[in-house]
Amino acid sequence: MEKLVWITYLTIGIFFLGSISAFLIGKFTERWNSFWVAVLTGLIGFILTCYIALNLGEHPIVHKFNWFTFGSFKIPLGIYVDSLSVVMALIATGIGFLDIVFSKGYMEDDESPHRYYFEKLFFIGSMVGLVFVSNLVGLYIFWEGVGLCSYLLIGYWYWKRSAAEAALKAFVMTRFGDVFMFAGIIVAWVLLGTINFQELNALALAGAFSVKLGLLISLLIFIGAVGKSAQFPLFPWLLDAMEGPTTVSALIHAATMVNAGVYLVARMFPFFDYSHALIVVGFVGALSAFIAATGALAHTEIKKILAFSTMEHLALMFVALGVGSAAAGIFHLMNHAIFKALLFLAAGAVIHMTHQKDAFKLGGLYKYMPQTALLFLVGILALAGVPPFNGFFSKDWIIGATYAYGNPVIFGLTFVAAVLCIAYGFRLWFVVFTGEPSEYSKHAREAYPIMLVPLYVLAVLTVVIPFFKEQIIHFLFGEVHEPFFLNLLVATLTVMFILFGIVFLIYYKRVISTVKFLAHPLGKGINEFLYNGWYVDAAIKWICRHVFYGSIAKAVEWVDIHVVDGAVNGTARLSLACWDRCRKIQTGDVIDYLTYFVAGVITLVLLILFV
Amino acid sequence: MGNVYFWIIYAVVIGSAIIALEATSLLWAAVSFVVLLSEIALVYFGLNMPVLGGVQLAIYAGGVTILVLFAIMMIGESYKKPEGKAVKAIVLSLLLLILGTFFSFLSAIDTLPFKTFSTEVLGTVFVEKYSFFTIVLGFIVSALLYMANAIITKKREAK
């Protein structure tokens, strides 16, 4: 047991060590040497994680220590590794490793690979730390580390204005959620006296605190998860984050960052369950899934379609958690990580070879990149949930669980979203790989072997995973009852088949034209509505600008008019922003400053007199 | 409450202070300022503190006033009637006075009999306990002299 503890710490540490040495070695020797360091680090990290997974017995690995103590106040830290964390770590390190290998081909023209691999290893390391720590404070530290790395990686091509802005947006939006999460942690710590996951869950199971308090804490923490996992309404950053390199998107979407939110909810599942927060999780998930699935239908960029699909699948996981089936959610997380990594990396190969991100400007690529096309198809099939592939098993389980849960709204939204996968998936595939080759397609050639090898590994995994479903579920959750409804399965497959038919007719046979639909104002409106993600981004901007900014400005304005300036020149400049007025106190006149000083002293004295 | 001498001194101190601020001519203001400082020295003498009174006279009425006069000669001042701000200043200072007096009457501070300390005691305590601070004052003076030298030379070179 003692050995496993040290190996766990070593696993977290090796990534940070590797990231720094990759940077230094790349900086002071040949730049691409950092790649070998990164590969070595990733491999060792993966092997160590596998070792932990194989040696993990019935009991979780637990180690506790205090970061520091001060009287009765102490900040505990420590690790807690059970099957859930180990599976998350396997996903992060395994897919991270494949992604590192793939990047050798994708980033071949890059000038600073040492920076790239430094940030990348740091990212993976933060994620591994995040799933191994045993309490909320430790999680928060790594949580911020993940956010920082995503900021750096999304803005990796910082000289591109759009990339820089996307990075900033991702940072600000996830930070916004984190503020609430931090508040939740503080509330939990102060009022419940603990921040350890196991103790919190035990308290919840024992019913040691009121449901309302639990609901408050759960919701505050859930807002953090919403920001990190890009759910409604904090998802617009995920779309803009496509400005980063595609390998980074693969890492963010499949292996690390967005999974963190799902992991957090799963980790605190009993707590959420006790405090009745799961219904909120379910509703947010269902709504996000619906928004994302419809949005993906309208988009034209390869990566943005994939981004919407990520959001949808994460939402499905949240729905699964929300309806109380944590096993389905985590199983789907694992499957999603595999096929989404496959899709993103394949898309990366396409984009790298054609230098074009817009799917509708490509076409007929099958002829030039047959292997990539087939691998992409495997990914699409898994994404759509077609039977022999892994996506089918978990997605069907989620639909079944939702049906069994019995809430018609959640079920309806989830069902529609789940079946729409096949529509946008095949729409994307048909548009990119079939039809007449375009200008961009004609220069393309097959991806390099070093890029194809990770793809093949992932594609094989999509087929192999279903065979081990029982073992995996047992490893994770022990005995779990899986709801099964034959009618529902048949209905799902039928609707999916019909949708496939429609997509086939529109985009492959091209017998139905969408031009007329788009020309009609209503159709155009719907398209734009979906394209812009239901205008949530615009709404957030509007709220920021008008509600927060406007109200603060108005409040300060009022104070200024009625208190500072009197009626002298108040009403004239209503439209000035808040600070523009506020700073007028700083008159620059030394006598005014002295007056404020004395007035301050007298006010304090009066306050003492009367308070 | 105090005897008649106290109130005479009170009147002179406050009166000269006000004149020092309000007098139209800067020279009269300076003279009034000297009167104020000397009156305070007189209070010290009245409290049987001849050394403190002497120091007050020497440093203030001697040193500071000469500095001020020197500055007045260099600068000069054309007196202008202050505008606007005086009301705020009067209100604030009156508030301060009223609050302070009010608090002092509310307070449980007790009037002890006045004692006289001999100059020997003063000197002994000063040397034994407080002599360290003369070194500190010396450092302040040296830093100020260096900086003043730098600034004055800079000024000369700037011309």
Add this chain to the structure above:
Amino acid sequence: MLLEADVHAYLFLSFSLLAVGVYGLLSRRSVIRMLFAVEMIINAANLNLAIFSAQRNVDGEIFAFFTIGLAALEAAVGLAIVIVFYKRFGEVIPSKIRNLRW
């Protein structure tokens, strides 16, 4: 003893001097008068120290020596700044120079 007064009267004196000093600092716009006002405020504190020292022990009186020294240094520094200010701007009214604000 020449000045026979209880502590409240003395406090009234020092508070009055403080108030006059504050009044001067806030209402006079010329730097020299402001310097006068600063000296008045410090003298008010000194008066307090001397009075309480006469009632209690010798510490306050010695602190008053240091305070006088510090106040004199402060006056010297102030005059140096004032003269530099005057030489540059040709002006003894700091309220008129307001480049640093907001």
Add this chain to the structure above:
Amino acid sequence: MNINYLAATMVLALTGAFLPVINRLFRISGIQGALISSIGYVVSLFLVLISDKGKHVLEVFYTTDPVSILLGALILIASWMVMLVIYWITEKDKFVNELISALMISTAGALLLISANNFVSLAIAMELMTMPTYLMVLFAFDDKSFEAGVKYFFNGALAVGFMLFGISLLYGMTGSFEFSALVKNLFIDPLVALAAVFIFAGFGFKITAFPFHFWGPDVYDGTCPGVAALLTGISKSAAFIGLMRVVYEAIPVIAGHFTLILAIIAALTMTVGNLLALAQRRVSRILAYSSVAHAGYTLVAFAALSVPLSVTGIIYHSVAYVFMKTAAFLCFAVFLFVWGARTMDDYKGLGRREPLLAALFLIFLLSLAGVPPMAGFISKVFVFTAAVDAGMTWLALVGLLNSAFSVAYYIWIAKQMYLEEPTLEKPINDSPNKNWILLPLAVMAILLIVFGIWVNPVVDASAVYAAKVGF
């Protein structure tokens, strides 16, 4: 006071006092001057570090406890770095030795201030720290610095006057200046409250608390940035500790009634600082207002004075603050010297022109914003936890909101540096040995990160102090 600590301050002040003399005699160059004063700093630092041993002198006036040793060492390091940067950027100025001399004497004042436990020594140490800076502010010798000098002087004089008045009132109540005597003899009384307010006003001037802060941004902006680093980093940190000693050791009996007022002042200070910082275009003013906001964060800890954690909050924030603010202003100074960059527009693209310097600047800005690995984060955690502990959750929430707000303008500077196209074409002062100047800044960045992770020294020191003041 420990004899070694006393020797440390004397060595520092004497080195400062004799530096211009040496210059007058031997005409030393900038590097030689830096070496000589570095020797002074190193000896002094060594003496401070060994000052838990040796005999004690002047026990009535000064105490040497872990807090003064810790803060003294850190203030010395910060001041040392300021000295190096000032030598580097004002090498051509004939009077740089005089400036350094005043800097060292002022630092000696800060060292005395953080160990004072008597109002006499406190007032005189504060004057020793403040008085040279009245003239140092004028050193840049341009219009702005004159204006700043006048503002600083009159505000300072008023503050000193009020503080002396308050001290005299306390003396009148008890007949002693010693904290240990005051804490025994003081009782709740209107005059004591008045005196406490007056003394707080004097400190409020130094730490730029809300109604007393107005001089701050103008002066930090108007003077040369090296002096601003001294004013806002070192002397403010020392004033925090001085105020802490007054509040916890001298007037705890009355301070307990001030928590609400302190909380209100803290909230106002933070809000005013952050709101006004958002409006600025000049980087020095942004840093100045953020310094005001940081005074507010520290006052949050003061407001929570009923719990022992507040001591840790104050000390930790002072530790973090002395490095991050000093270093931020020094980075600004170097940018100003090399590129002439003052406004936000000038900072565009400087991340590409000066990658290492900009990276260091970013570290300090992030620390000011309170991002995890740096000391600025942990200090905020302590401060806000102390507030929650003391039952002032609303204050902690205001603080959290404020620190969320403040991220905006720090990130804005970073954005200008990294994401925009450069506007400045070539440096105005391109020194060949430019990389040397990164060394002092890197030292501060490393210390900032070390104190962000290794919290034990500060926490231990504060635990000792908390035990001493009777928690």
